[in-house]
Amino acid sequence: MGELHTGGCHCGRLRYQFSGPLRNIAHCHCSTCRRVSGGLVTTWITLPAPAFQWTQGTPARYGSSPSCTRLFCGNCGAQLALETQLSPGSIDVTIATLDHPEQAPADRHIWTDSRLPWLHLDEQLPQEPQEQL
Numbered sequence: 001m002g003e004l005h006t007g008g009c010h011c012g013r014l015r016y017q018f019s020g021p022l023r024n025i026a027h028c029h030c031s032t033c034r035r036v037s038g039g040l041v042t043t044w045i046t047l048p049a050p051a052f053q054w055t056q057g058t059p060a061r062y063g064s065s066p067s068c069t070r071l072f073c074g075n076c077g078a079q080l081a082l083e084t085q086l087s088p089g090s091i092d093v094t095i096a097t098l099d100h101p102e103q104a105p106a107d108r109h110i111w112t113d114s115r116l117p118w119l120h121l122d123e124q125l126p127q128e129p130q131e132q133l
Contacts, residue, residue: 007098008056009073009080015056016080018047018093022104025095026128027121030111032064037079040119043095043106044082052081052091 005022008015024046033042059081060074071081082092095104108126109115 005098005100006055007080007093009076009078009097011073011076011078013057013075014054014059014073014078014080016052016054016093018052020047020051023107025104025106026108026110027106027125028110029115029119031114032068033111036062036064036070040116041121042079043104044092045095045104046087046090046092049083049089049091052093 002019003021004017004019006015006017022045025043026046027041027043029041034040057073059071062070062072064070067085069083070079071083072079078097079094080097081094084090084092095101095106098104106122106125108128109121110128111130112127113129
């Protein structure tokens with residue numbers, strides 16, 4: 001199974017786990033992530049969908065765009081994951097909901113065309129104007 005990582009929502013109703021290394025992690029600067037999270041950026045890890053499983057609860061779902069469905073806790077509202085038709089067979093999981101997010105630093109910035117001009121995060125990381133799949 002390899003490395004096992006766990007996480008969940010704020011209230012504890014949803015829990016998940018996934019196996020594999022902590023890589024392919026991106027700070028997303030798109031306006032949709034900002035609006036649904038209320039944060040300045042959302043940091044995601046992209047995984048093969050078969051490596052991920054819900055271990056407790058069933059997430060609520062929200063179609064945030066024609067190609068993306070967001071999975072969140074219907075009780076506390078925490079955004080946990082994203083499924084996108086742009087990358088079938090994968091799932092994106094929010095790093096902030098990991099039990100140990102300190103172990104998962106980002107390796108790049110995505111959607112930097114939408115970046116807030118006054119926000120400066122680790123500018124040494126590669127930057128993609130739009131997400132490159």
